[in-house]
Amino acid sequence: MTSEHSLDLATRLDRSASxxxxxxxxxxxxxxxGPFGGYIAALFxxxxxxxxxxxxxxxxxxxNYCAPLAKGHFEIAVRLQRxxxxxQHWSLELHQAGIVAATASIVCANRRDTFAHTVTxxxxxxxxxxxxxxxxxxxxxxxxxxxxxxxxxxxxFGEPARDxxxxxxxxxRLWLRDRPDRALDYVALASxxxxxxLRLVQMRGTLPPMSTVSMTTYFHATPDEIERxxxxxxxxxxxxxxxxxxxxxxxxxxWSRDGRLLANGMQxxxxxx
Amino acid sequence: MTSEHSLDLATRLDRSASxxxxxxxxxxxxxxxGPFGGYIAALFxxxxxxxxxxxxxxxxxxxNYCAPLAKGHFEIAVRLQRxxxxxQHWSLELHQAGIVAATASIVCANRRDTFAHTVTxxxxxxxxxxxxxxxxxxxxxxxxxxxxxxxxxxxxFGEPARDxxxxxxxxxRLWLRDRPDRALDYVALASxxxxxxLRLVQMRGTLPPMSTVSMTTYFHATPDEIERxxxxxxxxxxxxxxxxxxxxxxxxxxWSRDGRLLANGMQxxxxxx
Numbered sequence: 063m064t065s066e067h068s069l070d071l072a073t074r075l076d077r078s079a080s081x082x083x084x085x086x087x088x089x090x091x092x093x094x095x096g097p098f099g100g101y102i103a104a105l106f107x108x109x110x111x112x113x114x115x116x117x118x119x120x121x122x123x124x125x126n127y128c129a130p131l132a133k134g135h136f137e138i139a140v141r142l143q144r145x146x147x148x149x150q151h152w153s154l155e156l157h158q159a160g161i162v163a164a165t166a167s168i169v170c171a172n173r174r175d176t177f178a179h180t181v182t183x184x185x186x187x188x189x190x191x192x193x194x195x196x197x198x199x200x201x202x203x204x205x206x207x208x209x210x211x212x213x214x215x216x217x218x219f220g221e222p223a224r225d226x227x228x229x230x231x232x233x234x235r236l237w238l239r240d241r242p243d244r245a246l247d248y249v250a251l252a253s254x255x256x257x258x259x260l261r262l263v264q265m266r267g268t269l270p271p272m273s274t275v276s277m278t279t280y281f282h283a284t285p286d287e288i289e290r291x292x293x294x295x296x297x298x299x300x301x302x303x304x305x306x307x308x309x310x311x312x313x314x315x316x317w318s319r320d321g322r323l324l325a326n327g328m329q330x331x332x333x334x335x
Numbered sequence: 336m337t338s339e340h341s342l343d344l345a346t347r348l349d350r351s352a353s354x355x356x357x358x359x360x361x362x363x364x365x366x367x368x369g370p371f372g373g374y375i376a377a378l379f380x381x382x383x384x385x386x387x388x389x390x391x392x393x394x395x396x397x398x399n400y401c402a403p404l405a406k407g408h409f410e411i412a413v414r415l416q417r418x419x420x421x422x423q424h425w426s427l428e429l430h431q432a433g434i435v436a437a438t439a440s441i442v443c444a445n446r447r448d449t450f451a452h453t454v455t456x457x458x459x460x461x462x463x464x465x466x467x468x469x470x471x472x473x474x475x476x477x478x479x480x481x482x483x484x485x486x487x488x489x490x491x492f493g494e495p496a497r498d499x500x501x502x503x504x505x506x507x508r509l510w511l512r513d514r515p516d517r518a519l520d521y522v523a524l525a526s527x528x529x530x531x532x533l534r535l536v537q538m539r540g541t542l543p544p545m546s547t548v549s550m551t552t553y554f555h556a557t558p559d560e561i562e563r564x565x566x567x568x569x570x571x572x573x574x575x576x577x578x579x580x581x582x583x584x585x586x587x588x589x590w591s592r593d594g595r596l597l598a599n600g601m602q603x604x605x606x607x608x
Binding site: 121122124126128129143144146148149151153155161162165167169171172173174175176177178179180181182229232262265266275276278280282284301302303304305306307308309311313315323326327328330332333334335 | 397416417419422424435448451453455502538539549555557574576578579580581582586600603606607
């Protein structure tokens with residue numbers, strides 16, 4: 063089952079050397095001028111998850127988007143920088159036609175029971191069954207690869223741009239999962255972390271040239287929590303703090319169906335005007 | 336003046352090749368088993384700020400702490416991965432005695448006037464003049480390299496550990512700056528981003544073995560805002576969301592004296608028990 067899901071097909075990597083993997087882009091995750099950023103994050107995560115040297119589950123991933131990835135073949139270079147008893151550091155590069163399209167760092171860890179505490183509880187929202195699935199727009203394939211149930215702050219595509227005095231809230235809350243649905247794993251979680259419409263679009267209702275430049279995701283979910291989630295929708299929350307001089311930040315949280323914070327993180331987004 | 340500040344002395348790098356810099360650790364920024372993480376972030380930032388190929392100011396920095404840095408010499412390898420009209424991507428490694436002690440990625444950018452908006456305003460707090468400077472503890476040199484004026488959530492060193500039912504708030508708000516004071520620049524801002532006592536210590540009042548594993552800072556401040564800040568204190572805010580299975584997240588904001596969000600970011604912290 064799982065092996066035939068579009069995410070698994072799209073992130074299949076063939077090992078050409080111990081530190082070199084080859085893959086091919088998938089149309090299923092295509093955005094405007096390349097795959098959506100979450101797909102690149104998933105590729106890097108796949109490269110580390112498949113590596114026999116891996117210590118344990120990932121706890122952090124940073125992806126830097128250097129150049130658009132074109133349709134076709136690419137290679138991923140994997141370097142294990144340092145491996146200890148508690149943590150392990152990986153550096154990765156995605157190459158295509160002699161260009162570095164993206165770089166990444168991933169930290170894996172040996173995770174055991176310790177003091178545990180969650181400061182904030184999951185937002186009080188209607189269950190996924192009570193929220194309508196948004197129709198999949200045809201223009202951007204990657205939006206069809208996920209199921210979006212917007213609770214607050216749904217997309218405003220097609221509505222007129224707002225002026226600075228009439229901005230929408232930067233906050234979006236939604237239930238989301240892979241479409242077709244698929245049991246959660248770290249590869250899927252890495253991509254789901256980038257499944258939020260960029261906050262500038264959300265606030266202004268415009269679509270200027272823009273793209274994520276760097277994204278960091280922290281994985282709180284341990285393997286038992288990943289398994290418990292199965293293919294249920296995740297609660298996603300996104301917001302932003304400052305838009306200024308071509309860049310804005312964007313932060314996100316992903317909660318399990320049963321109220322655990324599975325991941326959170328931030329990204330910085332470039333925009334032209 | 337600036338050239339003799341302890342931060343400048345501690346981050347002085349000598350170029351041995353176009354992509355290779357050499358430096359020596361400074362006792363002024365020492366923590367328990369190595370320099371405090373903000374010093375490493377400052378070193379990487381210095382390496383890029385000093386590079387003649389740099390496009391413009393930094394917008395993002397991720398530092399991965401792979402192994403403790405010992406006192407003495409080290410080298411930084413700098414690689415310009417990709418340089419475009421709008422953004423520029425750097426990868427860096429800090430080597431000592433054949434070991435990778437830390438890796439980093441830094442994104443620089445060409446920043447111009449665009450749509451600008453700040454979603455949240457600076458927290459309403461007393462001005463720095465109205466808040467007492469905390470006495471510098473003697474045990475940890477790096478704490479003496481900064482001036483801390485705690486508004487809320489000051490350190491609890493020496494008090495008994497609390498149990499899980501009696502945790503302190505994870506939130507700290509304080510005014511902070513270099514000691515002695517020094518005009519702000521991106522090197523200082525990179526280190527100030529890590530000037531918060533780890534949230535586990537703050538909440539529990541214990542000091543188990545623990546260290547930052549990966550830290551990402553987003554620089555909203557443009558050069559004119561850096562210059563306007565001068566050597567005034569910055570308002571810092573730190574909090575955390577989840578402590579679980581050896582790791583917790585920590586997020587931070589740094590605001591200028593006149594209410595602009597200069598930087599924000601997150602880190603993940605390993606702890607033993």
